[in-house]
Amino acid sequence: MFTPSVREALKYEAPGAWMPNITNDCIRLHAGYPAPSIVPVAELSKSLQELLEVERDRPLQYSGSPRANSLLTLVETRMQQRGIDTNRNRTLITAGSAQAIDLVAQILLTRDTIVMVEAPTYMEALETLRNYTDAIISIPTDKDGLSTVELAKILEERALQNLPMPKLLYTIPSFHNPTGVTLPLERRRHLLQLAEEYHFLILEDDAYGELYFTEAPRTLKSLDEDGRVIYLGSLSKVIAPGLRVGWVTALPKLVDTVDRFKKDLSHPLTEAMVAAYLHRIDWINRIAELRRIYRGRRDTLLQAMAKTMPDEVSWVPPDGGYFVWVHTPGVDTLKMLPAALENGVSYVAGQHFYDLGRGGTQYLRLSFSYVDESEMAEGVRILATLIRGSSNPR
Amino acid sequence: MFTPSVREALKYEAPGAWMPNITNDCIRLHAGYPAPSIVPVAELSKSLQELLEVERDRPLQYSGSPRANSLLTLVETRMQQRGIDTNRNRTLITAGSAQAIDLVAQILLTRDTIVMVEAPTYMEALETLRNYTDAIISIPTDKDGLSTVELAKILEERALQNLPMPKLLYTIPSFHNPTGVTLPLERRRHLLQLAEEYHFLILEDDAYGELYFTEAPRTLKSLDEDGRVIYLGSLSKVIAPGLRVGWVTALPKLVDTVDRFKKDLSHPLTEAMVAAYLHRIDWINRIAELRRIYRGRRDTLLQAMAKTMPDEVSWVPPDGGYFVWVHTPGVDTLKMLPAALENGVSYVAGQHFYDLGRGGTQYLRLSFSYVDESEMAEGVRILATLIRGSSNPR
Numbered sequence: 001m002f003t004p005s006v007r008e009a010l011k012y013e014a015p016g017a018w019m020p021n022i023t024n025d026c027i028r029l030h031a032g033y034p035a036p037s038i039v040p041v042a043e044l045s046k047s048l049q050e051l052l053e054v055e056r057d058r059p060l061q062y063s064g065s066p067r068a069n070s071l072l073t074l075v076e077t078r079m080q081q082r083g084i085d086t087n088r089n090r091t092l093i094t095a096g097s098a099q100a101i102d103l104v105a106q107i108l109l110t111r112d113t114i115v116m117v118e119a120p121t122y123m124e125a126l127e128t129l130r131n132y133t134d135a136i137i138s139i140p141t142d143k144d145g146l147s148t149v150e151l152a153k154i155l156e157e158r159a160l161q162n163l164p165m166p167k168l169l170y171t172i173p174s175f176h177n178p179t180g181v182t183l184p185l186e187r188r189r190h191l192l193q194l195a196e197e198y199h200f201l202i203l204e205d206d207a208y209g210e211l212y213f214t215e216a217p218r219t220l221k222s223l224d225e226d227g228r229v230i231y232l233g234s235l236s237k238v239i240a241p242g243l244r245v246g247w248v249t250a251l252p253k254l255v256d257t258v259d260r261f262k263k264d265l266s267h268p269l270t271e272a273m274v275a276a277y278l279h280r281i282d283w284i285n286r287i288a289e290l291r292r293i294y295r296g297r298r299d300t301l302l303q304a305m306a307k308t309m310p311d312e313v314s315w316v317p318p319d320g321g322y323f324v325w326v327h328t329p330g331v332d333t334l335k336m337l338p339a340a341l342e343n344g345v346s347y348v349a350g351q352h353f354y355d356l357g358r359g360g361t362q363y364l365r366l367s368f369s370y371v372d373e374s375e376m377a378e379g380v381r382i383l384a385t386l387i388r389g390s391s392n393p394r
Numbered sequence: 395m396f397t398p399s400v401r402e403a404l405k406y407e408a409p410g411a412w413m414p415n416i417t418n419d420c421i422r423l424h425a426g427y428p429a430p431s432i433v434p435v436a437e438l439s440k441s442l443q444e445l446l447e448v449e450r451d452r453p454l455q456y457s458g459s460p461r462a463n464s465l466l467t468l469v470e471t472r473m474q475q476r477g478i479d480t481n482r483n484r485t486l487i488t489a490g491s492a493q494a495i496d497l498v499a500q501i502l503l504t505r506d507t508i509v510m511v512e513a514p515t516y517m518e519a520l521e522t523l524r525n526y527t528d529a530i531i532s533i534p535t536d537k538d539g540l541s542t543v544e545l546a547k548i549l550e551e552r553a554l555q556n557l558p559m560p561k562l563l564y565t566i567p568s569f570h571n572p573t574g575v576t577l578p579l580e581r582r583r584h585l586l587q588l589a590e591e592y593h594f595l596i597l598e599d600d601a602y603g604e605l606y607f608t609e610a611p612r613t614l615k616s617l618d619e620d621g622r623v624i625y626l627g628s629l630s631k632v633i634a635p636g637l638r639v640g641w642v643t644a645l646p647k648l649v650d651t652v653d654r655f656k657k658d659l660s661h662p663l664t665e666a667m668v669a670a671y672l673h674r675i676d677w678i679n680r681i682a683e684l685r686r687i688y689r690g691r692r693d694t695l696l697q698a699m700a701k702t703m704p705d706e707v708s709w710v711p712p713d714g715g716y717f718v719w720v721h722t723p724g725v726d727t728l729k730m731l732p733a734a735l736e737n738g739v740s741y742v743a744g745q746h747f748y749d750l751g752r753g754g755t756q757y758l759r760l761s762f763s764y765v766d767e768s769e770m771a772e773g774v775r776i777l778a779t780l781i782r783g784s785s786n787p788r
Contacts, residue, residue, distance in 0.1 A: 001502065001647070001648070002501050002502065002651060003501060003502065003503065003504050003507075004504070006500075006501045006651065006655075009654070009655075010651065010654070014654060015654060015657055033455050033456055034451075034455075035451075036450055036451040039450075039451035039454050039455075041446050041450055041451055041454065042446075044446070044454065045442060045443055045446045048439060048442055049439055049443065052435050052436075052438070052439045056430055056433075056435055057428075057429075057430040057433035057435055057634070059636055060433050060435065060438065060634035060635070060636040060637065061427050061428075061433075061634065061635055061636050062427055062630075062635045062636060064636075095489065095659055095661075096658075096659070098657065098658060098659060099659050102657065102659065106400075106500075107396050107397065107400045108395065108396065108397065109397065110397050110398070113397075124657070124658075127657065128657060131654065131655060236456075240451070240454035240455065241454070241455055241456045242453055242454040242455050242456060242458075242662040242663045243454065243663060244659075244661060244662075244663075253395070254395070257396060257400065257404065260403070260404070260408060260409060260525070261400075261403075261525060263409060263492065263496065263518070263521065263522060264490075264492060264518075265489055265490070265492060265493050265496065265638075265659075267489075267638060267661055267664070268636040268638075269636045269637060269638075269664055270661070270663055270664065
């Protein structure tokens with residue numbers, strides 16, 4: 001019944017297997033979304049009320065509304081502030097950056113198109129890419145993110161052997177999911193140089209880029225002279241994920257085609273609501289406030305970890321974003337998960353962040369975005385006890 | 395840069411060319427969406443406020459909320475009331491039926507897959523199908539909708555000649571867009587019999603099925619013993635299109651695959667909002683009220699047309715839905731459109747409803763869903779005058 005490409009896609013594990021099966025009273029250290037106290041529920045509700053009073057039915061129709069249309073200008077202004085050339089590039093609002101990843105994959109990939117990802121990387125991006133290609137290459141990372149030296153070796157080797165070359169690299173250069181690490185400027189320049197030399201495109205997922213705790217990293221897109229970077233932005237982490245508002249910024253030729261396949265599959269109502277909210281508040285101030293909130297949360301989690309975790313457990317302190325990537329030598333985190341859930345704490349097992357589960361067995365991802373700060377120490381204590389109990393002497 | 399399939403898709407006209415370029419004070423007889431007075435703006439706003447008071451951040455997160463999840467049950471109950479077997483079939487909420495059409499096309503079609511459509515048919519479905527196939531066959535229709543006799547001939551002929559056979563028929567059997575006509579029960583049975591005989595699937599777009607003015611038509615899906623019908627429902631016409639809530643009901647094997655490619659590209663917030671709204675109101679009563687409203691609007695438009703249109707202009711009075719399909723002998727409606735817009739009235743030219751514009755030059759679609767009833771006579775008067783002036787003596 002299905003197309004040959006879809007039949008290939010169905011051979012991979014169904015999406016969502018990474019999601020732990022949690023109960024309500026669980027300490028959700030798995031959760032990559034904002035805490036209830038951080039989501040501006042009342043402000044968003046008020047924004048919608050006012051919007052519907054002013055624009056009445058318009059945001060509820062197909063074709064958007066003045067407010068919905070103003071969102072693009074707000075986003076483009078922010079992009080300009082962050083050094084991205086919005087005259088040379090076109091920005092298109094999408095249903096979260098997830099829709100943009102899906103559409104970019106759909107228009108660029110056939111099943112033999114080689115796509116590179118970081119190992120580890122965002123599991124949902126892996127799921128989406130697997131819907132379109134069988135040829136994913138995992139590139140090693142270290143405490144500074146993607147190893148551009150290793151990447152250069154892999155590319156050089158392939159070129160020497162006359163192997164098919166990659167078309168696309170999917171990367172989260174700032175406050176990586178799941179590792180939390182950030183690519184230094186020199187590596188960013190090296191990466192762009194490699195993209196130019198070997199003619200591949202870079203899909204830059206910048207979901208966490210605004211949430212830095214010390215220094216703002218420069219986006220790859222702002223360094224992109226060659227037009228090789230397809231930039232993905234999102235309001236999921238700085239407002240709320242359920243609004244499904246993201247965007248793609250790239251050369252018009254590419255974005256026009258994304259637009260054709262997107263058609264009207266965006267969200268006129270939530271786009272107008274978000275625009276109304278952003279007009280009500282001081283966005284720059286709000287982002288600064290979020291940085292303080294998440295920095296405090298990171299500190300609380302890291303302090304609890306430093307105090308309680310066994311000596312052999314290690315992590316790289318993240319300088320932004322949502323996540324800490326924890327190395328648990330001798331402990332299979334997928335096997336440990338049922339006991340953790342039973343004891344009332346959740347995490348995402350490391351294997352889910354590796355293509356086909358090939359790696360990360362002794363890693364887990366903790367998130368400091370969702371759990372009450374008052375519960376973090378307890379969550380970490382439970383995990384530390386379990387890690388001690390699960391550890392196989394080597 | 396793009397895949398071979400996408401490169402083929404880009405050869406077709408870009409989507410949206412059918413949309414007339416209207417000014418604010420235009421009498422919008424082109425508009426296939428509900429009038430401002432029909433959209434329950436205040437009720438939806440209140441529903442969202444209450445929802446966020448009760449469920450707080452949950453509908454704003456990724457994973458939905460109790461209310462968002464209850465939407466599926468509400469929809470399935472309504473499907474059961476309309477005779478559809480929801481045990482044998484699976485229902486998946488989508489971002490409007492537009493997302494469902496897109497995903498069904500994506501998983502079933504390659505560029506040489508033969509897809510049949512009615513001539514004329516919904517222009518946005520044509521645009522979506524053209525993104526995935528080059529092999530569209532247009533099947534003639536008459537005042538009772540799809541001619542199943544013509545369809546049988548075409549299929550028989552293809553089979554005799556050993557030509558590749560169609561995989562899918564896209565149809566709007568009830569209150570068709572743009573023709574407004576409805577397929578009689580005998581033709582529905584004949585169509586299902588042909589689908590069984592020639593092994594094709596039927597994509598049934600039932601966007602208008604609830605909006606009947608005399609008798610409720612039976613859905614194809616409720617008559618579908620063979621599992622060949624993929625049913626598409628929508629709340630766009632019975633609540634508001636900007637919510638982007640629709641669904642697909644079909645055999646689990648197909649819907650599971652739609653779900654994999656849909657991933658989390660749905661709208662947790664608007665789904666929860668709609669569910670909250672449907673819990674607040676009496677849905678059955680509301681649909682009955684909408685039937686009365688749209689019947690009154692149809693009557694007003696048809697009366698104005700009967701009074702003012704030249705004798706040679708003709709139409710089939712629709713028994714439900716939003717549209718009247720008007721035959722204007724001797725008048726090229728695409729050529730007449732700029733003058734109509736200049737005179738303050740809009741319509742959709744007939745050609746846009748034919749694949750590759752091959753037909754419908756002397757037809758136009760009027761909608762009675764949006765325009766104030768008090769303005770309909772004036773809109774029709776302007777059109778009648780233009781038709782008289784544009785008519786070429788034959």
